[in-house]
Amino acid sequence: MSYFSDIYNGIKTLLTGMSVTGGYFIRARKGALTQQYPDNRDTLKMFDRFRGEVVMPHDELNEHRCTGCQKCEIACPNGTIEIIWDRGIDEDTGKKKKKIDQHIYHLSMCTMCGLCIEACPTDAIVWAQNYENSVYDRAALTKVLNQPGSKVKAGIED
Amino acid sequence: MIETIHNWLYSIMPEGVASITEMVLIATAYLALFALAGLYLVYFERKVAAWFQLRLGPNRVGPFGLFQTMADALKLVSKELTTNDRIDKLLYNLAPYFVIVAALIALAVLPFSKQFQAFDINIGIFFLLAVSSMGVIGILLGGWASNNKYALIGAIRSGIQTISYELSVGLSLLTMVLLTGSLQLSEIIEVQRTGGWLILQGHIPAVIAFMIFMIAGTAETNRAPFDLVEAESELGAGFHTEYSGMKFAYFFLAEFINMFIIASIAVVVFFGGWLSPFGITDEITWFPQFIWFFIKVLGIIFLMMWFRWTFPRLRVDQLLTLEWKYLLPINLVNMVLMAIIIWLNLTL
Numbered sequence: 001m002s003y004f005s006d007i008y009n010g011i012k013t014l015l016t017g018m019s020v021t022g023g024y025f026i027r028a029r030k031g032a033l034t035q036q037y038p039d040n041r042d043t044l045k046m047f048d049r050f051r052g053e054v055v056m057p058h059d060e061l062n063e064h065r066c067t068g069c070q071k072c073e074i075a076c077p078n079g080t081i082e083i084i085w086d087r088g089i090d091e092d093t094g095k096k097k098k099k100i101d102q103h104i105y106h107l108s109m110c111t112m113c114g115l116c117i118e119a120c121p122t123d124a125i126v127w128a129q130n131y132e133n134s135v136y137d138r139a140a141l142t143k144v145l146n147q148p149g150s151k152v153k154a155g156i157e158d
Numbered sequence: 159m160i161e162t163i164h165n166w167l168y169s170i171m172p173e174g175v176a177s178i179t180e181m182v183l184i185a186t187a188y189l190a191l192f193a194l195a196g197l198y199l200v201y202f203e204r205k206v207a208a209w210f211q212l213r214l215g216p217n218r219v220g221p222f223g224l225f226q227t228m229a230d231a232l233k234l235v236s237k238e239l240t241t242n243d244r245i246d247k248l249l250y251n252l253a254p255y256f257v258i259v260a261a262l263i264a265l266a267v268l269p270f271s272k273q274f275q276a277f278d279i280n281i282g283i284f285f286l287l288a289v290s291s292m293g294v295i296g297i298l299l300g301g302w303a304s305n306n307k308y309a310l311i312g313a314i315r316s317g318i319q320t321i322s323y324e325l326s327v328g329l330s331l332l333t334m335v336l337l338t339g340s341l342q343l344s345e346i347i348e349v350q351r352t353g354g355w356l357i358l359q360g361h362i363p364a365v366i367a368f369m370i371f372m373i374a375g376t377a378e379t380n381r382a383p384f385d386l387v388e389a390e391s392e393l394g395a396g397f398h399t400e401y402s403g404m405k406f407a408y409f410f411l412a413e414f415i416n417m418f419i420i421a422s423i424a425v426v427v428f429f430g431g432w433l434s435p436f437g438i439t440d441e442i443t444w445f446p447q448f449i450w451f452f453i454k455v456l457g458i459i460f461l462m463m464w465f466r467w468t469f470p471r472l473r474v475d476q477l478l479t480l481e482w483k484y485l486l487p488i489n490l491v492n493m494v495l496m497a498i499i500i501w502l503n504l505t506l
Contacts, residue, residue, distance in 0.1 A: 007484060014468075017468045017469065018464060018465075018468050021210050021464065024209075024210055024212060025206070025210050025464075027212075028209035028210070028212050032212055032213060032214050033213065034213050034214045036214075
């Protein structure tokens with residue numbers, strides 16, 4: 001007789017569901033997920049996985065990890081990243097070597113898909129957690145990610 | 159206080175005019191009370207929904223967002239009433255009033271306390287059932303007159319649902335009427351003064367009847383998980399797709415008043431109406447009894463909101479399977495069980 005076991009299971013699963021939501025209801029006062037955004041602007045910290053914009057971290061010696069391999073530029077589906085590069089003489093080996101002049105990032109075109117960050121073999125670009133990116137002039141959204149005078153960190157290509 | 163107003167009215171007016179004035183006053187009081195109750199039920203629903211989903215709910219307009227629904231109502235009143243071409247104008251405009259009038263008539267017989275009952279007739283429960291199932295005519299008219307296929311499908315679904323679940327509501331209440339021996343609401347409450355709440359008096363069949371009543375009552379009011387009448391993903395807004403502004407607000411308010419009515423019936427028939435639990439406030443003469451009534455009603459309404467924010471929506475075939483294959487047979491067996499229990503004097 002599946003009729004009665006259906007009724008029993010139906011009631012049991014309904015009660016299970018109600019106990020789950022009831023638990024949320026009771027705990028809601030302690031841990032509401034809502035951020036009261038404009039009010040808590042000073043203290044609001046974004047979550048690690050939030051995708052604000054692409055940045056290139058530099059260390060204290062003003063060195064980044066970008067080798068100018070252009071994999072990110074190729075990976076980008078809508079041409080958000082442009083890399084202007086050059087060849088220079090490497091001091092250690094005396095050979096000619098590729099290095100970036102400007103890593104240009106158009107935030108206005110970026111869809112935050114993250115393919116560039118996945119494509120990067122040296123983890124030179126990462127997600128930043130900043131928000132409030134709106135500006136009055138869209139030219140301000142075209143950013144040069146490498147700082148002026150910066151150079152690639154030694155030994156990254158190895 | 160009611161006595162003084164009554165005497166004062168009869169002292170300054172001739173008898174006929176005074177009684178009409180009294181009726182108008184009572185009607186106005188009920189309308190005002192339930193416009194307010196509807197607004198605050200919407201607020202309650204939104205707060206409860208927010209807490210179930212770990213959100214905050216309305217908290218900007220007034221302290222704790224208490225004036226939020228007032229602001230929403232003002233917005234709805236000030237909105238333009240849009241209509242589309244080729245509607246049936248008369249029926250389209252009539253439909254919201256059907257729904258709201260059916261909801262308000264039912265309020266008249268509800269016993270909020272011993273004194274606070276506008277109309278105590280001896281067929282109280284029968285009257286409530288008859289009137290509360292009238293609202294669906296307004297929904298059907300609205301869906302038909304809108305000249306919109308979503309609205310029509312929604313209205314037809316509502317018709318199916320109400321016709322099916324009306325049986326379960328009626329039968330589960332009939333099971334309890336076996337116990338009380340009376341349809342009069344004040345009488346039903348008096349039975350519970352000595353013997354305890356009916357859900358305890360009738361124990362097993364009463365609990366089953368209560369569960370069936372809650373399921374069928376939720377379906378009656380077209381609320382989730384039985385809200386396939388206005389399933390957003392399939393039908394837009396269902397039968398009130400073409401309604402805007404105040405006419406939409408009438409449908410919306412009627413839904414909440416219907417919820418209040420279903421909860422009130424449950425409180426009267428199962429939980430002792432305005433009687434205090436264990437008679438704790440029976441000796442305190444100044445204690446307003448209707449507070450107990452409203453506390454119990456809010457509890458039942460909270461249960462219905464809990465259903466809404468827990469269960470997924472049923473399909474039409476599942477809806478009908480639940481009613482005709484499960485609730486109706488269980489209900490009939492349950493009624494026989496209740497009769498046997500009363501016959502053998504096994505009630506508590």
